[in-house]
Each structure stands twice: as structure tokens, then as C-alpha cells.
Amino acid sequence: xxxxxxxxxxxxxxxxxxxxxxxxxxxxxxxxxxxxxxxxxxxxxxxxxxxxxxxxxxxxxxxxxxxxxxxxxxxxxxxxxxxxxxxxxxxxxxxxxxxxxxxxxxxxxxxxxxxxxxxxxxxxxxxxxxxxxxxxxxxxxxxxxxxxxxxxxxxxxxxxxxxxxxxxxxxxxxxxxxxxxxxxxxxxxxxxxxxxxxxxxxxxxxxxxxxxxxxxxxxxxxxxx
Amino acid sequence: xxxxxxxxxxxxxxxxxxxxxxxxxxxxxxxxxxxxxxxxxxxxxxxxxxxxxxxxxxxxxxxxxxxxxxxxxxxxxxxxxxxxxxxxxxxxxxxxxxxxxxxxxxxxxxxxxxxxxxxxxxxxxxxxxxxxxxxxxxxxxxxxxxxxxxxxxxxxxxxxxxxxxxxxxxxxxxxxxxxxxxxxxxxxxxxxxxxxxxxxxxxxxxxxxxxxxxxxxxxxxxxxx
Numbered sequence: 001x002x003x004x005x006x007x008x009x010x011x012x013x014x015x016x017x018x019x020x021x022x023x024x025x026x027x028x029x030x031x032x033x034x035x036x037x038x039x040x041x042x043x044x045x046x047x048x049x050x051x052x053x054x055x056x057x058x059x060x061x062x063x064x065x066x067x068x069x070x071x072x073x074x075x076x077x078x079x080x081x082x083x084x085x086x087x088x089x090x091x092x093x094x095x096x097x098x099x100x101x102x103x104x105x106x107x108x109x110x111x112x113x114x115x116x117x118x119x120x121x122x123x124x125x126x127x128x129x130x131x132x133x134x135x136x137x138x139x140x141x142x143x144x145x146x147x148x149x150x151x152x153x154x155x156x157x158x159x160x161x162x163x164x165x166x167x168x169x170x171x172x173x174x175x176x177x178x179x180x181x182x183x184x185x186x187x188x189x190x191x192x193x194x195x196x197x198x199x200x201x202x203x204x205x206x207x208x209x210x211x212x213x214x215x216x217x218x219x220x221x222x223x224x225x
Numbered sequence: 226x227x228x229x230x231x232x233x234x235x236x237x238x239x240x241x242x243x244x245x246x247x248x249x250x251x252x253x254x255x256x257x258x259x260x261x262x263x264x265x266x267x268x269x270x271x272x273x274x275x276x277x278x279x280x281x282x283x284x285x286x287x288x289x290x291x292x293x294x295x296x297x298x299x300x301x302x303x304x305x306x307x308x309x310x311x312x313x314x315x316x317x318x319x320x321x322x323x324x325x326x327x328x329x330x331x332x333x334x335x336x337x338x339x340x341x342x343x344x345x346x347x348x349x350x351x352x353x354x355x356x357x358x359x360x361x362x363x364x365x366x367x368x369x370x371x372x373x374x375x376x377x378x379x380x381x382x383x384x385x386x387x388x389x390x391x392x393x394x395x396x397x398x399x400x401x402x403x404x405x406x407x408x409x410x411x412x413x414x415x416x417x418x419x420x421x422x423x424x425x426x427x428x429x430x431x432x433x434x435x436x437x438x439x440x441x442x443x444x445x446x447x448x449x450x
Contacts, residue, residue, distance in 0.1 A: 043268040044352055044381070045373025069380050070353060093383065095320065095353035125380070127269055128295060128320035128351050147372035147395070148270025155294050155350070156269070158318065170372070 019133055022099035026136025029112060030119070036219035037119045039135050041159055042143035044125030047169045047202055049075045051143070052120060054202040056084040058212040062117040066105045068097040068124045075122065085109065085116070096130040097123050118215050127152075131159035138222070139164035146173045150180045153187040161191035165198065167211070172201040244358055247324035251361025254328075254337060255344070261444035262344045264360050266384055267368035269350030272394045272427055274300045276368070277345060279427040281309040283437040287342040291330045293322040293349045300347065310334065310341070321355040322348050343440050352377075356384035363447070364389035371398045375405045378412040386416035390423065392436070397426040 030037045040048055049067075056063055056079070064085040067075040076088030087105045089097060102121060106112070111119070121137060123130040131140070142163045144152060147170060153160045160166070166188055168181055185197050196214070200207035255262045265273055277290055281304070289310040292300040301313035312330045314322060327346060331337070336344070346362060348355040356365070367388045369377060372395060378385045385391070391413055393406055410422050421439070425432035 043270060043350070043373075044377055045268060045370070071382055072379050074376055074380065095351075124353065125268070125377075126320075126351055126353050128349065129354065145270075145372065147370065148268075151299055152269055152350075154297050155299065157296055 016132075019099050022103060023134040023136040026099055026103055026106065029106060030136060030138070031222075033112060033114065033116065034219070034223050035111075035116045035119045036139075036215060036222060037121065037135075037137045038165075038215070039121050039123060039130070039137035039140045040143070041123045041127065041130045041140060041163075042125065042145075043127050043148060046125075046143040046145040046148065048122050048125070048143055049078055050202040051167070051169065051200065051208070052079060052084065052122065053082050054205060054208045055118075055120075055212055056082055058209050059118060059216075061085075061115065062216075064109065064111075064114065064116040064119050066102060066109070066119070066121045068101075068122055070094070070124060085114075091124060095124060095126050095128075096133050097121065097135060098133050099135050102135045117219055118212075127156040127159055131156075131162055139218070141165040141167060143167045143169045144184060145170040146177050146179045150183050153184055153191070157191050160188050163188075163192065163195050165214075166195050168197065168199045170201060170203070171199045171206060172204050241357070244324050247328060248359040248361040251324055251328055251331065254331060255361060255363070256447075258337060258339065258341065259444070259448050260336075260341045260344045261364075261440060261447060262346065262360075262362045263390075263440070264346050264348060264355070264362035264365045265368070266348045266352065266355045266365060266388075267350065267370075268352050268373060271350075271368040271370040271373065273347050273350070273368055274303055275427040276392070276394065276425065276433070277304060277309065277347065278307050279430060279433045280343075280345075280437055281307055283434050284343060284441075286310075286340065287441075289334065289336075289339065289341040289344050291327060291334070291344070291346045293326075293347055295319070295349060310339075316349060320349060320351050320353075321358050322346065322360060323358050324360050327360045342444055343437075352381040352384055356381075356387055364443070366390040366392060368392045368394045369409060370395040371402050371404045375408050378409055378416070382416050385413050388413075388417065388420050390439075391420050393422065393424045395426060395428070396424045396431060397429050 067088045073088045076086040079086040198211045292313045298313045301311040304311040365388045423436045
């Protein structure tokens with residue numbers, strides 16, 4: 001007597017399909033207001049929140065932020081203290097944001113009646129898991145900071161293969177560290193033929209205005225401008 | 226007419242139970258050789274591999290390493306180049322190691338007949354997902370490097386609540402960064418009452434020998450020495 005063969009069920013499929021449907025709903029809300037929406041991904045400590053503070057000084061009320069962390073309201077508190085509209089999602093253990101949590105934050109922020117031109121969704125600090133979940137954004141950004149080392153791109157191909165923008169951050173440390181920016185860009189180009197690179201220092205401000213100009217131009221393209 | 230209530234299935238349970246059984250099997254193998262086994266967890270770029278190179282200079286042939294990355298053999302290649310016995314696991318997309326992959330690496334290394342006294346399993350660079358998966362180790366270590374910022378502990382409570390050792394790394398940068406080591410230790414103590422802290426610089430060597438002495442003493446305790 002043989003046991004019946006157990007059926008194999010791909011448990012990842014329905015989760016992603018549900019997320020994709022909710023991401024499409026978010027995308028429609030973004031299209032309705034005309035905001036450019038970015039999904040910002042990096043390791044913990046690459047400088048995402050510090051860069052957002054710096055972007056707020058350039059973009060003023062044009063910028064709003066949805067913050068994602070496993071726990072704490074720390075990042076949204078920091079941004080609000082510098083005058084940026086921000087809502088915090090606490091994922092309560094989950095290693096990435098999903099479209100449903102983002103939809104909830106959009107409701108809290110009353111996004112649909114909001115003058116936001118650039119909405120940045122700062123994902124949980126994690127270079128692996130956030131890369132697979134569409135939030136409805138127009139573009140994924142990855143930050144790679146100099147202290148993390150120039151060998152990281154090919155170790156984390158899922159994210160670096162999907163980004164529209166690579167931000168090489170803490171560039172002010174370049175004289176003090178052995179970091180080859182060209183290697184990073186070259187390895188990213190081996191995975192991805194449609195990304196732009198910016199070299200930034202939120203500390204000195206280097207590159208931040210240029211990056212913000214790029215975002216405003218991308219937003220104008222959405223409006224057919 | 227009402228639809229039947231769908232049954233709720235906790236899909237995380239069977240995965241963890243299978244992993245726990247395999248972790249117990251790994252633990253028995255570790256007990257058999259008497260090696261102390263550490264599960265090393267941090268963000269990408271906190272200095273795990275560089276610290277292991279530095280530990281190799283202190284521990285010599287007493288140390289062996291299992292490397293975990295999503296992709297590439299880069300880290301094991303680096304360690305072997307500095308004379309450390311090392312095997313690389315590529316998780317092919319998975320965001321953490323599991324006990325099964327570690328068991329496979331133990332086979333490849335012929336661990337059961339090996340003179341290793343300290344085995345370090347360097348997990349995938351990720352502060353979230355690796356914290357939930359037992360590999361059979363005696364102790365979890367977390368690295369937090371100064372450039373990541375001193376606000377990270379409460380954002381990632383699952384790992385900082387479970388560690389036996391907190392390694393504050395790149396401590397040579399302390400004069401140049403606004404980083405409060407006491408805050409990090411205090412916040413970790415709010416989650417965890419059984420961890421030890423070491424302040425290290427793999428670059429200058431500060432603290433590395435002291436940390437290695439601690440590991441050898443822990444290993445002697447396993448042997449009842």
C-alpha cells in the first residue's frame with residue numbers, strides 16, 4: 001500500500017497576487033493626484049532618513065514620506081521635527097512593507113486630497129525582502145553607503161537588478177575609505193540596463209539638489225509635461 | 226445561505242518545526258566535536274567578514290567559518306585567501322540561513338572529523354529574518370557598526386532581544402561620528418538580560434584578542450573545563 005502523493009502548493013503565489021492587486025489600487029491613487037512615488041530601499045544605517053531630512057530642505061512642502069520600520073516611530077518623529085509631512089508604519093515583525101500597509105498610511109495621511117508632488121516610501125532597513133513586493137510605486141531606489149563596502153551589488157541582485165536609481169551615499173567619506181564607486185556602478189549595470197546613479201552626501205549636501213531636480217523632472221514627465 | 230468559514234492555517238509553524246528538528250541534529254553534531262558555534266548576524270557592511278579575517282589572525286586553525294550570502298562566493302574566497310577554513314552557502318534568494326543548509330555545509334567541510342574549536346556561521350546580511358531561525362548554534366552574535374547609527378536596537382528588537390553577544394564594530398570611527406555606545410547598550414539591556422558587549426575595531430585590532438579569549442573560555446565551559 002502506498003500513501004497518496006501530497007499535493008505541492010506554491011504558498012508564495014497567492015500572497016503576491018493579493019499584494020499585486022492592492023499595489024495596482026495604490027498606483028491608481030498615485031495617478032489621480034499626479035505625485036511621483038518612490039520605494040526607497042537599503043540596509044539599516046545607509047542614511048535613508050538623513051537623506052530625507054536633506055531633501056525636505058530642498059523640496060519643502062512638495063515632499064511627503066511614509067516611513068516603514070519593524071518597530072518604533074523614531075523616523076517619522078525625526079522627519080516631522082524637521083517640518084516634513086510623514087506617517088509611520090510599524091510592521092510588527094515583518095521584514096518588508098506591503099501594498100496593504102501603504103494603503104492604510106495613505107488613508108491616515110489623507111493623501112488623495114494632499115498637495116504632495118514627491119512621495120517617498122522608506123521601506124524597512126533590509127536589502128533582501130523588500131525588493132519582491134510592489135507597493136504601487138513608480139520607481140525603486142537603493143542606497144548604498146560607502147562604509148558598507150563596494151562588494152555588495154552582486155550579493156543582493158534582486159534589489160540592484162530592479163532599481164531605477166542608485167544612490168551612493170555618505171560620499172563625503174570617499175577620501176577616508178577604500179571604496180570603488182565605478183565598481184559598484186559597473187556591477188549594477190551587469191544586472192540592470194535602466195538605472196541612473198547619483199553620488200550624495202546628506203551631511204555636506206553634495207548632490208542632493210541635483211537629485212531633487214531629477215525627481216521633479218520625472219514627476220513632470222508623469223503629467224505629460 | 227452562508228459560505229463555510231475558511232480554516233485559518235498558520236503556515237509559519239510547520240516550517241519552523243522542521244527547522245527546529247534539523248537544528249537539534251546540528252546541535253548534536255556540535256556537542257560531539259566540542260566546538261563552540263556562533264550565529265553571526267548584522268546588516269550588510271557591518272564588518273562581519275573583516276572581523277573574521279581579524280579573528281583568524283588570533284585563533285589560527287582553531288577557527289572555521291560557514292559563510293551565508295544570497296549570491297556569490299566572495300566572502301568564503303576572502304577568508305580562504307587569508308588561510309581560514311571556510312565554506313560558502315548561497316541561499317539563491319532566501320533572506321536567511323536555515324538549519325538544513327548549515328547541515329549541508331557541515332558535510333562539505335567534513336566538520337565531524339575536523340579540529341575546529343570555534344565555528345562561526347556568518348548569516349546573510351539582514352537584521353530581521355535571520356533572527357527567527359535556529360541553526361543549532363550555542364549563541365547568537367549581532368554586530369552594530371558605528372556608521373549605522375545608535376538608534377537601531379529598538380527598531381530591530383527580534384535580534385537584539387536574542388543575542389548572547391553584542392559587538393559594537395568600527396569603534397576606531399568613534400572620534401569622527403556622533404554615536405552613543407551607552408545608549409545602544411542601555412536599549413539592548415531593555416530587551417535582553419543575558420548579553421555581553423565588546424567594542425571592536427577589525428582595522429586597528431582593538432578588542433579582537435579580548436573577544437577571542439572570551440570565546441575560548443566559553444568553549445572550555447562546554448567541555449566542563
